[in-house]
Amino acid sequence: MNDFKLYAMVAAFFGTLSIQAVGGGPAVLPEMQRGIVDQFHLSADQFVQAYGLGQLVPGPNMLLVVVLGYRVAGTIGAIVAMLAFFVPMSIIVVLVGRVAKMIPDSPWKQAIRDGLAPVTIGLMASGAYSMGTSAITSVAAAAIAVVVLGVMLATKVNPIWLVLAAAAAGAFVLPH
Amino acid sequence: MAVAEVPPDPAAPPKVTAATIFLKFLVIGSVSFGGGIVAYLRTMLVDQTKWYTEDEFLTALELSQTLPGTNSVNMSVIVGDKFAGWPGAAAGFLGLCLPGAILAYVLAVGSESGRHNPIAHAALDGVTACAVGILTAITLKTGKKQFMSFPDVLLLGVTFVMMSFLKFKLFFIIAVMGAIAIYVHRPRSKTA
DSSP states (O other): OOHHHHHHHHHHHHHHHHTTOTTSGGGGHHHHHHHHHHHHOOOHHHHHHHHHHHTTSSSOTTTHHHHHHHHHHHHHHHHHHHHHHHHHHHHHHHHHHHHHTTSOOOHHHHHHHHHHHHHHHHHHHHHHHHHHHHHOOSHHHHHHHHHHHHHHHHOOOOHHHHHHHHHHHHHHHSOO | OGGGGSOOOTTSOOOOOHHHHHHHHHHHHHHOTTSOHHHHHHIIIIIISOOSOHHHHHHHHHHHHHSSSOHHHHHHHHHHHHHHHHHHHHHHHHHHHHHHHHHHHHHHHHHHHHTTSHHHHHHHHHHHHHHHHHHHHHHHHHTHHHHTOHHHHHHHHHHHHHHHTSOOOHHHHHHHHHHHHHHHTOOOOTTO
């Protein structure tokens, strides 16, 4: 496949996901994992790892698309993935935002938010499920995931420390 | 910072250039490790610069949560557009995303070259396991209210099954479940 065709595929893939991100970016994670594995032939493990690396950086929580774009199509792929994922939705937001000012307040706005919330949560749960079933392949890995889950639910610790701690733990307890 | 002193007035918004917007969002994009960007945005927009009143901020936030996309990015373009049109929107977006994107790129390159080293490989496996715990925790925390409501548990359960087991396309799930869920949550008069 020539490079241009690959970049076009990356742009189409992330651009399509962009406009489907209802209730926030994480809603598209299960579809993204499926597509990354089926269309771009990365392993599910690499996808989950990209999500983990994305938690180490400041800014929006969906910068894993930069990591994925790089893994799939190099430096240009990283740039294409980032623009394709963030720009289409941004354009929609600007356009709708301008129109929304003219629409009087309606109880339907609240209904849309309340209605989309459980759909978003269901999709995020699906993302966690598909990540878990593909990435947790040893008791030690399961232990790391469970400890991280417990600490995050019980405390307000910044997740970045958990990622760094898990990397250190992995270096010691996971098979080399 | 002279612009910060202009009092908010919806009729005459303070004069803010795209360059100022870029720099303000660049700060947030650089320091917001580990999420929680909405809190940073609130501090910057309402307390620090006074570009937004509390009410305006909540209205913008609600819009950014209703529309597709990452909330923080949506906020950055809404704020940028309000003061400086399309260039402002682009400035907000780039300021918010560039620092993290550059760091993500460095991590992508580093992890790619490091994965043949056995210790680095095991460390990355640790990151992978951690990712599962983080997303699970974020899901449970974000859905606190939904997991306590019977109709919502039903809606999110069906969505989960459609995505994870029936393997429907996301477009289809959003269209069908979104319509059903919004109908379930439709506005009802208090007397009904």
